[in-house]
Amino acid sequence: MAGGAGAVGHYAIQLARIKGARQIVATVSGPEKAILAREAGADLVLNYKTDDLPAAIADATHGQGVDRIVEVDIAANILLDISLLRPDGDVIVYGSGNSEIGVPFSPAIRKGIHLYFFIVYSLNSDVRQVAITDLSMLLEDERLRHNIVARLPLARIAEAHDLVEQGRINGNVVLEVG
Secondary structure, three states: OOOOOHHHHHHHHHHHOOOOOOOOOEOOOHHHHHHHHHHHHOOOEEOOOOHHHHHHHHHHOOOOOOOEEOOOOHHHHHHHHHEEEHHHHEEEOOOOOOOOOOHHHHHHHHHHHHOOOOOOEOOOHHHHHHHHHHHHHHHOOOOOOOOOOEEEEHHHHHHHHHHOOOOOOOOOEEEEEE
C-alpha cells in the first residue's frame, strides 16, 4: 500500500486485513506516519524516502514480489511498482501526480502486470451497492477505525482543503454541517 498513512491508505490497510491479506506492506514518509500504518494493520512499514524498497520487498517476499499495490501516484511510481510486483501482479490506481503517464512497456509486459484504474464515481450501480452494503456492515460493527485529526465547520472548507492538499495533517478532516 503506497501512502499507508493517508486517508485512503489507512482504510485500504484495514480492508486488506479484514478481507484476509496475508502480509500487508505499507510505504510512508516518516516515523509518525509509520505508527499510523502499523496501527491500521500493516505488517511491514517502509519509508520510501530512506529505505531500499526493492531490497526490502524482495527480502519480505522471498524474492517473489508483492501481489497487489494500491497506488496513490502512478506517474511517480510506475517503474518502482513494476519492480516490486510478482509476475501477474496488480496495480490498483486511484491517484496520479500527472494527468498523463507513460507505461514502461517492456518491463510491464514481461511480468504481465495488470493496471486497474479506480474511482468510486464510475463503479456500476451493482458493484457500488455491494460496496456500500459491505462498508455499512463494517461501520455498524465498528470494524473500521477512523483517523480524524480535525473537525471544521463547513464555512472553513477552504482551510480544510488546504490542510489536506498541503499534507500538513496525517488523517482525515471532517466538515461539520449545521
